Amino acid sequence: MEFKNIQYVIDNGIITVTINRPKALNALNPETIHELGQCVGMIESNTDIKVVIITGGGTKSFVAGADIVAMSTMNPIEGRTFGILAQDVFTRIENLPQPVIAAINGYALGGGCELACACDFRYAADTAKFGQPEVGLGVTPGFGGTQRLPRVVGRGYGKELIYTGQMIDAQEAYRIGLVNKVVPQEQLMEEVMKTAKVIASKGTVAVNLSKAAINRGINCDVITGIAYEAEVFGLCFATEDQKEGMQAFVEKRKAVFKGK
Template sequence: MAYNNIKFVNEDGIGILTISRPKALNALNTETVTELNDCVGKIEADESVKVVIITGEGAKSFVAGADIVEMSTKNPVEGRKFGKISQDTFTRIENLPQPVIAAVNGYALGGGCELACACDFRYAAENAKFGQPEVGLGITPGFGGTQRLPRVVGRGYGKEMIFRANMIDAQEAHRIGLVNKVVPQEELMDTCKKVAKEIMGNAPIAVQLAKTAINRGINCDVVTGIAYEDEVFALCFSTEDQKEGMDAFVNKRAKHFQGK
């Protein structure tokens, strides 16, 4: 599938996925979401991609939301179809075996904030802005925002952002836990790549299993979550990486994980 609105490159195991509609502030229309879904499917099956970074084209916008011009003419059936493919795509991102970092380089509004929340964690440029403006347009968040945002920042902050439909800056986003770190715009991608390389230095299977355990645990009671953790913990002892990591520690040597 040829892409008109996104770009993807694999830089030595770091997959960089860029939403590229700069004239529309990287807003998500149906074509863009369809391309994103296709690309995520390919990433999912590509074992050479160890960590993914999602960002937006240019220095102004990560994703400024869904394309309001396109949405304004939709009927309920069309609106539901657009919401469903977007929800499915973001859930696919959330459940990728690879860790996913959002490099929020500017506006992350509506669908952009929802996309960022579908990533495992978020780093933001100093100029980044976050918000869920949907109720000011007569709709609710429809790409997972009513579910993921409160899980990321807590029910109170999540409701406030959605009900007020206002924007918050990067520092406020950091204060409430929406982003992990705020850095100058020119340092954002290098910072995300540095973190990606640190993740890649750890045992790949263990990282994937830890991600799965966290994601499952958030959506169930703690007893069920701990029981699942017990299973993945035990599974790690069947891997060569576990033997390598512990032998390297005991013998005070460099570790060399193979993902086996």
């Protein structure tokens, strides 16, 4: 599958998806979001993919936001349709069975910060910048930012970032829990790939079900959440991975998982 604004590489069960509009700082126009949705569809149906990495092309920007030039002439119906399009794609990313890591190599503003928050966790280059500047343009965040950002960093920090529209650097993003790790820019992809390989080496079914349980539990009460956890925990005992993982432990050897 070939795209105009999206590139991807699959290597040993790890797919790296790159938003590639460097001249526009990888801003998200409708065409790019449509392509990202098609790429997500390919990942959804490929059981050989164990981990997803999302990053931006070039060295300046992860995703600098939605394409303001494209938005500037939209009417209310078009604006709502654009927001729903992006929300749908980002929700599909959030709900991919595979873990998704955001490798934030530069500006993650507006839609870029919202895309990062739809990922499972985030590593940032020391040059990265974050923010939800939409109120300075007379609009609210529209790609899920009012919902996901406060869930990631807490209500207070989320509201402060959205109400002020201020930009923060990578170290501040780390301090408030928006990113898990900050590394020199030239080491970012190496560090992300190192973590992706660790995840890919584990029991694929167990990792995917753990993600499903976490996502389900965050959006419900704890009793409902742990009830779902009991179901997926039990389901694991029907897999070859469970038998291999526990047998390898007993035999004091490294497990070789097949994702079955």
